[in-house]
Amino acid sequence: MKPWSFIQITDLQPGSPRSYRFQQRYMDNWQTAYRQLQAMENIDLMVVGGDLTRDGHLHDFEMETAKRELDALPFPYYTIPGNIEAGNKWTDKNGGTGRKDPDLNVTGEMLDRFAGYFGDFPWSFIHKNVRFSGVYAAVVGSGLPHEERMWNWVEKELPSLPRAEHHILTMHYSLFIDELDEPSWDITKEEEYLEWYFSIDRPHRLRLFEAFQKAGVEIVFSGHIHCRKPPQEVEGIRFFRCPGIAMSQWEDRWPDGDPRLGFYRFDIDGADIQYTFIPLEEESQSTAGYGLSGHPEPHQRDYSLAWEKPET
Secondary structure (H helix, E strand, O other), X not given: OOOEXXXXXXXXXXXXXXXXXXXXXXXXXXXXXXXXXXXOOOOOEEEEOOOOOOOOOOOHXXXXXXHHHHHOOOOOEEXXXXXXXXXXXXXXXXXXXXXXXXXXXXXXXXXXXXXXXXXXXXXXXXXXXXXXXXXXXXXXXXXXXXXXXXXXXXXXXXXXXXXOOEEEEEOOOEOOOOOOOOOOOOOOOHHHHHXXXXXXXXXXXXXXXXXXXXXXXXXXXXXXXXXXXXXXXEOOEEEXXXXXXXXXXXXXXXXXXXXXXXXXXXXXXXXXXXXXXXXXXOOOOOOOEEOOOOOOOHHHOOHHHOOOOOOO
């Protein structure tokens, strides 16, 4: 089989000037990445790790724009949602930062809405000598029907599928922060909030890892953190914490963390998989924009600030 290549991207988050908030640099960075993707040659496919939008859980126009732009790329893509589209990992406690986290929980409505735009998930397929799979693990602990379906898929269906030479799995949340065996982080402690926010809690984490092993997963991609880190191998599985595109975050968390924006290209030649970090050709320095960051509550969303008024 001839060598071939694929692209991995995550955390596009361009936003929209029709929203209650907008940062020009996020849009600039996505448009830079988009131009680079359009110019890529000899790419078979692209996998997208979620957060295609800035506020897609609220705005159809952001979901529609994301789909239209991705559909126009010169190669097929396969995507899972991020917490921006489907809601955050489930909790019944407020965060130590004062955030009302239960109000931000993943919901079935948001999961179904994303599937209506981008297709059903979890998913798995074989392309040439590689199996690609995608799952939104933030449903764990939610009690939603989607959680039961996910566990059935990851523990029963996925391991029973035909094997390929490689198996690469895409998720949004990082399975762990530092070590697989680390304890669950405490959402109520301000100093542990980000560790909680970016990862999967221990009991679900270990269960997922066991399922990944049984399914022969070799590489796991995650986004959400917006800070690239060298792949970390755990019992034969390489975990890639992937770069973001819109903006960087948490760059001071690891001594080997790299906040540069961009995406990965993977080149496959039989048993050999090589990867290349492709930085954005330019990172926007624009300070233009308006509105709040984070997860503003409904009463904090001021659409009168929008640069482009929604159609009536």
